[in-house]
Amino acid sequence: MINNEDTITAIATPRGNSGVGIIRISGDKAIAIADKIIRSRQGKSLDLFSADTYSAHYGFVYREDKILDEIICIVYKKPGSYTGEDVIEICCHGGMYVLDLVLSLIQENGARLAEPGEFTRRAFLNGRMDLTQAESVMDIISSENEFSRANSMSHLTGSLRNKISEMREKIIHETAFIESALDDPEHYEIDEEYKSHLNDIVSGIGSEISDILKRSADVIYLKNGVDTVIAGKPNVGKSSLLNLFLGYDRAIVTSLPGTTRDVISERISIEGLVLNLIDTAGIRNSSDEIESIGIEKTKEHIEKADLVLFLMDASKEPDEEDRLIASLIKEKPCIVILNKTDLDIRFGEDRVEEIIKSPAVLMSVKERIGEKELREKIQSLFIKNEIKDKDIYITNKRQSDSFKEAALSLSRVSGSIKQGMSEDVYTVDLMDAYARLGEMIGEDISDDLADRIFSEFCMGK
């Protein structure tokens, strides 16, 4: 397989100055490396080669004769490990700095630093997990808050998988019946009653899918954050608003160097909902942003946004520039912030709809007035449904695309029934939905149908 000779390593616990950290090594050399760098207090070898799988060993990591850390080492022998290869986990106690030292020592001894998700990829390729599980692990790796971690865990235990399997079960049963009737018309009949039964089944699954997708939209915001643009003409208070957010939430401000979404420069949290502020750098640096980055660029950012915070000056009559910006926002979820209420209000909430049909809040960013109301408005815009940890969510794009396709195929079955299309076309879309759902859990369809027909329906001569 790929990189068969490679042994990979990485720090498996989140970075941060917690007391304990785990370093994982996977590959053919994992045990050899651990055996070389870990010894007893007396400097004796632990002989990890002859250790049982899943056994834990107390020892010390040595760089030459110097002890770096006191550790517990766990041995997982292939194929019964996470990746299916030999795996060593070293639980260190010395904090981030020591973890880094141990990691470089392991690299010096022949392991290479794992790429993001590489352990999971190996696990998938070695048949240790299916696609949904693998993706959920990837989600865990990238999840930043407790909620999305809990959701990832529920995928792992298979509640999404069970739900999808249940849907597929229903679809394949109906398909097998229809096929039996087509194949053996003298024994099985598709009558009007059956058609209405089939319609109930497919619409039922269809609405289950759309419920899950609806709830998932909220989850996706919770997980990935809401891409937010602060818009408004120069000097209306954009940078002050940003500083207000940052000032209050400094502790959880994260900068994201090297992220692919290069336009996001700040992340802030509003009661657990993360806002990814797009192009805030531009806002900070430029006093006449519209002119400097151009209408096109603004438009582009607004198009990408899930939310636009549109700042207007409440102390002045709206001008052409305000109207221009409003016209760019039109279709987007937007909250109008009427700033500078510390001055005389000339343009109040009651007149906002002259410019744009969006909810508005009165604020004085300078005086920190109206901030609570703004936060509540943002929350209510994105968290529409109550979210329970136990429920099932789709959290990545591939899964939600497949889910949507499956729902579309099922709605086509209903359409065919309503239009009075012939029965043989039902199964085209039923099997399509079956295949799409199968993609989500990494199962294919070969032979399922024939087996069903034979086992559930009495065929032939």
Added chain:
Amino acid sequence: MIIENYEAAVIGAGHAGCEAALALARNGIKTIVFTVSINSIALMPCNPNIGGSSKGHLVREIDALGGEMAHVIDRTFIQSKMLNKSKGPAVHSLRAQADKAEYSKEMRRVLERQENLDIKQAEVTEIFTDDEKNVTGIKIRTGIEYKVKAVVLCTGVYLKARCLCGEAITYTGPNGLQAANSLSESLMNLGIKIHRFKTGTPARISEDSIDFSKMVPQYGDVPVVPFSFSTDPEDVQKEQVKSYLTHTTEKTHEVIRRNLDRSPMYSGVIEGVGPRYCPSIEDKVVKFSDKESHQVFLEPEGLSTDEWYIDGMSSSLPEDVQTEMYRTVPGLENCRIVRNAYAIEYDCIPGKQLKHSLEFKDVHGLFSGGQINGSSGYEEAAAQGLIAGINAAMMILSKEAITIDRSEGYIGVLIDDLVTKESSEPYRMMTSRAEYRLMLRQDNADLRLRRKGFEAGLISKEQMDALFEKEESIKNEIERVSGINVKVTDELKEIMKRAGSTAISTGVTMEELIRRPELSYDMLSPVDPNRPDLSKEIREQVNINIKYRGYIEREERQISQYKKALEQIIPVNINYDNVSNIRIEARQKLADIRPETIVQASMIQGISPSDIQVLMVYIKSMGSRS
């Protein structure tokens, strides 16, 4: 001793053997076809039907490719029905009841009259090859040898055949015909793997012992639609026989349950694996115990015989139990059995030893078609015999093999399934096995496959010209109707009202109206004054193509994606031992079957999606290394 030389030999003259022999001879190849009995040419030892769901498609495809089955059944049927007529065109399936004796005689006549083809009654006992495993000749029971370049195996159920009727076992083929007991060994000596399947047939009952008044008569269609694209429909309009419908009763099931221990299938005497789709009545009663009754059809075996076939009640129970059982069926209370129901076991080969051309992967010049490849059914056999015969001819003529893709025909699905999938029971065609069913209709088999028939040397230049003309007319007419803006006249309103179609305003094209499920191309002809005079076949194609365009386009998209995936070729020099991290079972299977593409690999039973992932990654890394 060698008496005479031929270029090709076909072993067996059943439905596969006849098609194979004709395909060879019609390509100008000097061919000999062997049969254990001259009276068993194109024998129908089981049901009296040709066609039926998905099998009717196969017969049409055989005809499109230039095979013979459709012509012969058009001349010898005694009842004909288009099944599923109330359903969509993709599942319309033609089924005819044959006069069995006439069918056999008629096919024999075709063989006898065919130039370059000789028939010989003899049991073939051995196949010879040279050191490089190229076929060189065969030997028959009398010791005579024939030198040939190609051999097509169409041995049906005759290899080491064994018939079981309760405790009574005979070592014969169907109807007491001689079994072929030596050839299996010769095949094994060539390195060919053999396994054992079983199938069965119901009893034949004499007409004067049946009370038809207790059954529901079943009639054929009027008018009859012929199987062959070249049969004139007027030639097949004739008087048809009736068949009858009755059913098993609780009493029937009780008799079966009470005697299960005497069924060789349940007592363990039968070793072969039987087909799930064609279960014996014992199987049906045991597996579907909640069903109180099963349908039974009575069909005449022919016009010149008194025997009736009891469709739905095949069995291997002993004769006394059979009699008791059949007599519990309404109308059969006093029935007399002419021929007992029996089960038959036979040697056949796991199909994965074959290429898609139906030539053995490891024995050059040896082809195989029909029930020996693990299929069941006359039509499945004929289809494979035709392809095996065509490719034996292509080999001798040094031409490229002709294969049919899954997206081109049911024959393609059939052969692909047989040669790539692990099979544990005789394989029967079903429409659900075809992924591209809406395109693979029985009505357009000629449009799909005639070109291949021409390549195979079995379709004439004139037939091709006719095909091109038909294609052109269909295309032009579809274009024409999509350009017509329909005027809302009183006549149109009346037509639509009668069909229960919702009223329209202006700006609707004729095509859009045809697409409505409740309307059709023909119904709208009164409001389409410039419509050209077209044949029924062409009108049908126009109608179907317009109506199902959306679905067909979706299928076409799937087919083009599928073909793209097919292009991912597995390098021939791949050594599966080097593909580590693939499960051992998967590695053995891949090494065994040696699929040519990723798609074929993914269809092998027991190969999981993650095996495929690993394989794809490995192939990629092979590519980047070289």
